[in-house]
Amino acid sequence: MISVLLADDEALVRAGLRMILETAPDMTVIGDAGDGRAAVEAAHRDRPDVVLMDIRMPGLDGLAATAAIRARPDPPSVIVLTTFDADDAVFRALEAGATGFLLKDTPPQDLLRAVRLAAAGDSMLSPGVTRQIIERVTAEDRTRRRRAALDRLQGLTAREREVLGEIGLGHSNAEIAARLHMSEATVKSHITRLFDKLSATNRVQLAIAAFRAGIAE
Numbered sequence: 001m002i003s004v005l006l007a008d009d010e011a012l013v014r015a016g017l018r019m020i021l022e023t024a025p026d027m028t029v030i031g032d033a034g035d036g037r038a039a040v041e042a043a044h045r046d047r048p049d050v051v052l053m054d055i056r057m058p059g060l061d062g063l064a065a066t067a068a069i070r071a072r073p074d075p076p077s078v079i080v081l082t083t084f085d086a087d088d089a090v091f092r093a094l095e096a097g098a099t100g101f102l103l104k105d106t107p108p109q110d111l112l113r114a115v116r117l118a119a120a121g122d123s124m125l126s127p128g129v130t131r132q133i134i135e136r137v138t139a140e141d142r143t144r145r146r147r148a149a150l151d152r153l154q155g156l157t158a159r160e161r162e163v164l165g166e167i168g169l170g171h172s173n174a175e176i177a178a179r180l181h182m183s184e185a186t187v188k189s190h191i192t193r194l195f196d197k198l199s200a201t202n203r204v205q206l207a208i209a210a211f212r213a214g215i216a217e
Contacts, residue, residue: 002119005048006032007039007065008081009057013104017052020108027115036060040068048076049119055082055093063093070097070201077118077202094204099123121188122172123203150213155197161215163190168207168216 004021006014006029014032021027030046033039037060043051051069055062066078077099094101100123102114117123153161159180166176173191177184191206200206210216 002027002050002115003030003046003048004028004115005030005039005042005046005051005076007034007036007042007051007057007062008032008054009034010054013054017111020111021115023108024112024115027112036062036065036068039065043069043076044072050099050115051076051078052115053078053080053093053098055080063096066093066098067096077121077123079114079118094202097201098204099202100204117172120173152198152209153213153215156194160190160194160197163187164194164206164210165215167191167194167203168210170207 004027006017008014008017011034014034018029018032021029030048031042033042035057039051039053039057039062040060042048053062053066057065060068062080066080069075069078075097078093078097079100079102080093080098081102081104083104099118100114102111106114114123153164156164162180163176166179171179173184173187176182177187180187191203194200194206198206198209200209207216
């Protein structure tokens, strides 16, 4: 079973998310929190596989809570939720280690798929949101960043660069395996090495590295 922690300051939103998640036979909601501090404490206490985290909450907000949760050893995946698809806080949460991003009006089937992907170490970002994030990153001093980004990739093999490029295009492990004619297990092995070589903690950071280097455009 995939265990999920809900963090949102609106009880009605938490109840709605719980109803959706508990329709899935492979998921269980192990707790909820109404603010960021409670979310951090619950994540430490209950050890969920995935946290659904609202960005805007009283006290400790979702951004700070995400960073605190992801800083712990063997942390759960964190999916940030918001009503705004161009929210500056979303970008910062992803940089802090969030696994993915979803709008609160995401269809139930997409929410369930995102949780499953996050639990498996994958992520789900809509192409539009991914493009917004990448455009923001690459717009800032493009030449300097690209040169530095390319330097970071010097230690990668040709196959690892191909996989990195596919991640930058938003493809899942299964899609990468099909496109590059390899098994999913091999894809996962390449991604594990990419995390290590690029000092990344999630797929979003790998995607940013790919776009900065110009290998996923």
